[in-house]
Every structure is written in C-alpha cells, then in structure tokens.
Amino acid sequence: MNRVEPPATPDDERPVDLSGDEFMLPEQTRDDTDRGWGERTDSNDDRLWEDVPPHWG
Template sequence: MSGPDEDRVVDLIDDLDILPDTTSDEHGTGWGDADDDNTARLLEDRPPHWG
C-alpha cells in the first residue's frame, strides 16, 4: 500500500493547459458559425441602397 498523498512527489509542468480559460462553445465557431471574420459576409449581405 502506498503512503499518504502528502508524501507523494508530483512533477508539475508549467506549460500544460489543464483547463482552458474559455471553451469552444463560448465562441461562434462552437455554435456552428463561420470564423470570426464576417467582413465578406457583411459586404455580401449589405442592402442595395448602400451602393
């Protein structure tokens, strides 16, 4: 049987991202939207009276 958890040695890795700050479903791409650059779509969808 192993000893108590206080005696166990654990090597920590600084660059390991265990939990991200934001998840993919908090962004538009997580909801099926295209990428965040909507310039082409906005230019295509602009009304004809905008010239």
C-alpha cells in the first residue's frame, strides 16, 4: 500500500531559525491570531474611548 501524506498546514510552513545552539519555536502561530481567525486587525478602541455618553462628564 502507498502511504498518503496529510495536507500541509500553515504551521508546517512557518520559518524556524535553527542556526544557534538552541532554538525556540514562536510562542504564537499565525492561526492563533485575530487575523488567523479571519478577524480584522484594526482597533476600534480609540473611537470608543472618545465617544462616551454625556453623563460620563
């Protein structure tokens, strides 16, 4: 039987620096970000802090 390889994932293609004596993988992958989940990266926080109700003084 022929062995079927699973499809490549984005984690399989991330760069890893192996040039030193020790190496570490990144703490966060692309899939573990807002952009990886298809969310926008622009922040709405500044507008929300400026657009406060009148009773907030």
